[in-house]
Amino acid sequence: MTLRSRQVTEGVEKAPMRSLFYAMGYTKEELEKPLVAVVSAHSEIVPGHMHLDKITEAVKAGVRMAGGTPIMVPAIGVCDGIAMGHIGMKYSLASRELIADSVETMIMAHAFDGAVLVPNCDKIVPGMVMAAVRMNIPAVVCSGGPMMSGLVDGVETSLSKMFEAVGARKAGIIDDEGLLEYEQNVCPGCGSCSGMYTANSMNCLCEAIGIALPGNGSIPAVTSKRIMLAKHAGRPFHTEVVMPNHEEIPVPVLTKPLSECKIGLVTDGGLVPKGNPDHQVPTNSKAFKKYSIAGMDTLKAQDWEVSHQGYNNAFVLQDPNRLVPVDALRKLVKAGVVGSMDDAFYSTAGVMTPMEKCKKFGEGIAKGLIADGCDAAIETST
Secondary structure, three states: OOOOOHHHHOOHHHHHHHHHHHHOOOOHHHHOOOEEEEEEOOOOOOOOOOOHHHHHHHHHHHHHHOOOEEEEEEOOOOOHHHHOOOOOHHHHHHHHHHHHHHHHHHHHHOOOOEEEEEOOOOOHHHHHHHHHHHHOOOEEEOOOOEOOOEEEOOEEEOHHHHHHHHHHHHOOOOOHHHHHHHHOOOOOOOOEOOOOOHHHHHHHHHHHOOOEOOOOOOOOOOOHHHHHHHHHHOOOOOOOOOOOOOOOOOOOOOOOOHHHOEEEEEEOEOEEEOOOOOOOOOOOOOOOEEEEOOOOOOOOHHHEEEOOOOOOOHHHHHOHHHOOOHHHHHHHHHOOOOOEEEEEEEEOEOOOOOHHHHHHHHHHHHHHHHHOOOOEEEEEOO
16 A cells, blocks of 8 residues: 655655655654544633543553644644634634644645544534544544533533523522622533533534544543543554445546536535425435526526525525536526536435445436436536
């Protein structure tokens, strides 16, 4: 197996790249081993991330034990608890995409052979996982672990009790001293907020679907077992889950100018005529359908609806052309940029549809496009 990192470490032409590695203190022996990115979201503003420097070092130890060269790569993270209640919350969800994009950028730009992702809190876990599945390289998640429960008046508490305490203070049930007691004791230390909120749910999910080791979602942040888990996360492990090896199909090249081509439209976003006359199901599709757009310059909202449960389709209901761009393609045809367009589009709902069925749909749609005389197609996916 050829390592991806050989693109930056091997050969005469790569000498300038190696010189930059040597500038950072890496040795020739380290560069001959697989380069593993340890993507750490450590910071001093997120309770769930304040200890990730220790988790990161444990992961790096595991990588070294397995014969690899670990390289720490940073990632950002927002604490939803601190961000809520002011303009900061507008940045939280958007940060997920920033994390996914930045992790992908760092790993692909530097030709890493694999990655261990070290997140913990709400948007950071899915952001890193999104990056991992995009890149198609070996990757495992090793989160920071959940926070221990707090203790107030001998009763176990968590962040949710803190919000209840605010209500109790406003109602006059407790005084300022009682509120301070909650403030300083409900969250006793590092870790993702105790409770099945987004962070712990995501960490358990990673474990359940096999991209994190057993215990990733449940071993407390402050225990030695969390450090042990991190070391194991940096080492090779085997899974009983058989991973499919999907066929790679080369992208075809146009054989004539675009101005001479006939273009078809395909969507898996579930666009159907108003009333859904073919009874297209919104999930686990049973078929694809072909709908006429002959003579149409645009799709009118009152004529179409969506049968799909996998995305927020409000923007499509407002303007169906956002999903099936009839208006834009028609303008390109009239401008002479595109030769012509098909008189119909093909539609199905891709959510939860098995791969084998999707392949059959694809083959059927391709045959239909060819029969229609199309040279190429625009596919929109949700």
